[in-house]
Amino acid sequence: QGQLVESGGDLVQPGGSLRLSCAASGFTLDYYAIGWFRQAPGKEREGVSCLSSSGGSGNYADSVKGRFTIFRDNAKNTVYLQMNRLQPEDTAIYYCARRRNLFSLCVLGVKEYDLWGQGTQVTVSS
Numbered sequence: 001q002g003q004l005v006e007s008g009g010d011l012v013q014p015g016g017s018l019r020l021s022c023a024a025s026g027f028t029l030d031y032y033a034i035g036w037f038r039q040a041p042g043k044e045r046e047g048v049s050c051l052s053s054s055g056g057s058g059n060y061a062d063s064v065k066g067r068f069t070i071f072r073d074n075a076k077n078t079v080y081l082q083m084n085r086l087q088p089e090d091t092a093i094y095y096c097a098r099r100r101n102l103f104s105l106c107v108l109g110v111k112e113y114d115l116w117g118q119g120t121q122v123t124v125s126s
Helices: none
Strands: 003-007 018-025 032-039 046-052 055-060 068-073 078-083 092-102 113-116 120-124
Touching: 003 092, 003 113, 018 032, 018 092, 018 120, 032 078, 046 068, 046 078, 055 068, 078 092
Parallel strands: none
Antiparallel strands: 003 018, 018 078, 032 046, 032 092, 046 055, 068 078, 092 113, 092 120
16 A cells, blocks of 8 residues: 655744655555645645656645745655745645556645645744
């Protein structure tokens, strides 16, 4: 079935940067589209960014375009989310997830993903 483990969340000041990691085990990461999602208190989980199995530059929510970058290291079986110019509204638990179909394009819809990590907390505050 496989497993995803996120890491890299932290407390950071506005304008700062963080890099989140999503390490996969039990399956080959580049066979699947992988997405990053976040959930703030009292809000629904939302798609942030995703990367198709074929790679490329990824898709991004409008709120993070130009600030976040998704990329993959196949040798480490890990997907990363580089987050720059962080703002207080980026505060949330961040999750990575695997899209249910093999060799698929990525989409930002939560229901398309069937394997989820446990999440990592990102807090942006002065």
